Amino acid sequence: MTARTIFIGDLHACHDELSDLLEKVAYCRGDRVVSVGDVIVRGPEPHKTVALLRSIGAVAVRGNHEDRVLRYLDSLAGIVRTQASEQTKAAAHALTEEDVAWLRSLPLWLDFPDHRVRVVHAGVLPDVPIEKQAPEVLMTIRCIGKNGRPVAKREGPVWGRLYNGPPHVVFGHNARPEPQIWASATGIDTGCVYGGHLTAMVLPNGQIPPPKSERLNVLVGVRARKVYMPVRSP
Numbered sequence: 001m002t003a004r005t006i007f008i009g010d011l012h013a014c015h016d017e018l019s020d021l022l023e024k025v026a027y028c029r030g031d032r033v034v035s036v037g038d039v040i041v042r043g044p045e046p047h048k049t050v051a052l053l054r055s056i057g058a059v060a061v062r063g064n065h066e067d068r069v070l071r072y073l074d075s076l077a078g079i080v081r082t083q084a085s086e087q088t089k090a091a092a093h094a095l096t097e098e099d100v101a102w103l104r105s106l107p108l109w110l111d112f113p114d115h116r117v118r119v120v121h122a123g124v125l126p127d128v129p130i131e132k133q134a135p136e137v138l139m140t141i142r143c144i145g146k147n148g149r150p151v152a153k154r155e156g157p158v159w160g161r162l163y164n165g166p167p168h169v170v171f172g173h174n175a176r177p178e179p180q181i182w183a184s185a186t187g188i189d190t191g192c193v194y195g196g197h198l199t200a201m202v203l204p205n206g207q208i209p210p211p212k213s214e215r216l217n218v219l220v221g222v223r224a225r226k227v228y229m230p231v232r233s234p
Helices: 017-025 046-055 064-076 086-094 096-106 135-140 212-217
Strands: 002-008 032-035 109-112 119-120 169-171 186-188 197-204 219-223
Touching: 002 017, 002 119, 017 046, 017 219, 032 135, 046 086, 046 096, 064 086, 064 096, 064 135, 086 197, 212 219
Parallel strands: 002 032, 119 169, 169 186
Antiparallel strands: 002 197, 109 119, 197 219
16 A cells, blocks of 8 residues: 555544544554644543554644643743643643653644645744744634734634645644635644544645645544533634
């Protein structure tokens, strides 16, 4: 079988759904697994989720929840001062040293030239070079506000609608019942932790994301086994 790249949406510590998805896409060792971040927090099994990703050699980008956990751990060491939610604290204390080291290694974006794809957690400001994008933007943007400013809340047009590429951006963070299908971007956070689905984009070696009319053909999802937490506003 030709190796594939499997881009996976926000996991939020939903280990069982990750296992279900890998089974559904018939994951094999030659495949490359890529997470769009927010691997941990809110769901039931942060350690098992990270450990499974590590065991298959998955790569990921840093999401806002990884960032919060790492900041909280740094605050315990006296490196920074920060406040953390009980969910963040619980996830942090469930992780092993190896898990934390893996999280610290995560970059803010990853490029896959063979697919003409860039992976970020939340999105980008259109027309701004990736090197000049603020980390907070890459981890939290949802919409574009007045004067082209990034907005973390759902206020204004979604950034993906205004982004023209290249490259094609695969992202998460902005949970929706269905994937976001834009001309040059695909959002694959479909709210697994809220009882929705865990979604992946699966591309064979060398394939680029198809046009909007055909994009659903490369998306695969599994239903969440339960509602782990109620839907909440960002």
